[in-house]
Amino acid sequence: MPNLRSNPEGVSPPIASGYAHAVRVELGDVTMLYVSGQLPLDEDGSLVGAGDVAAQAHQVFQNLHVILAANGASFADVVKVDTFVTDLAGLPSLREVRRGYLGDEPPASTLVEVAGLVHPEALLEVDLVAAVHRG
Helix, strand or coil, X not given: CCEEEECCCCCCCCCCCCCXXXXXXXXXXXXXXXXXXXXXXXXXXXXXXXXXXHHHHHHHHHHHHHHHHHCCCCHHHEEEEEEEECCHHHHHXXXXXXXXXXXXXXXXXXXXXXXXXXXXXXXXXXXXXXXXXXX
16 A cells, blocks of 8 residues: 655645655555645745735635645545634635635535644645545
8 A cells, every 4th residue: 555645846845844745545446635734825835815814715725726636636536624723703704715616515624723823824724635536
């Protein structure tokens, strides 16, 4: 069972050592894709949308899109999303952006309010799991 780690072009390199943006696990006819938490950073590692939940959410979901695509997956393959926010007041904006990427039939989800994230100006971080059926 090979584990394939990746840090695709088009997203910021990991901001710390010790993790990959994505790990694929091949299990028979299914590839499980585990995507690390994505911050609102552009491919150069610069924060996008300081103080703007919607702008940050768009960047986070765009990063997730790039990572999914680089691993042969799409948002249609996503089975679980975990979202960490620093302020629940931004939920309406976040939900609107999220719906644009995940559609009206979203996967299983968890939402957690946290005191802060690794980047002090980040308002959210999102990780996910996808199951890609092959064959």
